[in-house]
Structures are given as C-alpha cells and as structure tokens.
Amino acid sequence: MEENSQKEPEKPEKEGLLDKAKKLADKADDFIDEKVEKLKKTKAFESVENAFEKAGDFVEDKVEEIKSGEAKEKLKAFADKAGDKAEDTLSKAKQFGRKLADKTADKLEDIAEDLRKKKKEEEPENPEA
Numbered sequence: 001m002e003e004n005s006q007k008e009p010e011k012p013e014k015e016g017l018l019d020k021a022k023k024l025a026d027k028a029d030d031f032i033d034e035k036v037e038k039l040k041k042t043k044a045f046e047s048v049e050n051a052f053e054k055a056g057d058f059v060e061d062k063v064e065e066i067k068s069g070e071a072k073e074k075l076k077a078f079a080d081k082a083g084d085k086a087e088d089t090l091s092k093a094k095q096f097g098r099k100l101a102d103k104t105a106d107k108l109e110d111i112a113e114d115l116r117k118k119k120k121e122e123e124p125e126n127p128e129a
Helices: 015-040 045-068 071-121
Strands: none
Touching: 045 071
16 A cells, blocks of 8 residues: 655744744844944933043042042041131130120110119108108
8 A cells, every 4th residue: 555645845834932032132132222323322422421431530530549648638638627617616606605695794784774773763762761
C-alpha cells in the first residue's frame, strides 16, 4: 500500500506573541532614540546641560577647597565675622534696654508724682488737728 498522502504545504508559522513583543520593543526603542535626539537639540536641554555642568564644576571647586584647607579658613573667617556681628547686636540691645528702663522709670516717677498731688488735693484741710 502506497501511501499517497500529499504533504500539506508548510504554512509559515504564525508570528508568536514573543516575536510581536520584540518587534514592538524595537519600535519603541527606535521611537525613544529619535525623541531623545530631538530633545538634545533643543535650547532647554542645552540650558539644563550647561546648568548641570556649572553645578558639577561648583561642587568640584568646593571639594578642592575642603581638601586644600581653604574651606576651614573661610569658615573661621565667617565665624569670626558672625561673632563680631552678634557682639555688636547684643551691645545695641543692651543700650536699648537701658534707655527703655530709664524712660520707664521716668514715666513711673511722673505717675507717682501725679498720684501724690491728687492725694494731697483730695485731703481736706483740718484746722482742728
């Protein structure tokens, strides 16, 4: 018996879900790359990039200052200046407090004098005593 079966022509395999996902990921990757390139050409990106570079340079400079000891000297100078300013402010506060105390004492003396005068005016003169 001869098998006379015809072989069915091989159908191309159906595209699997994994293949579709890979193609989609490749397209997304290409899309993102294209958009990143466009973004890099904008002025906003350039400004941010420049700001980032300046910030990096600033940080590097400060690290060098710390390593070289300049920061310690600057901090000492700042502390000295702050101390002088604090002493000056404290001195001014003390002077203000003295002036305020003097004015308060003068005012209290004036009030006490007024009360004494009122009391004398209210006392009847008693000739019999």
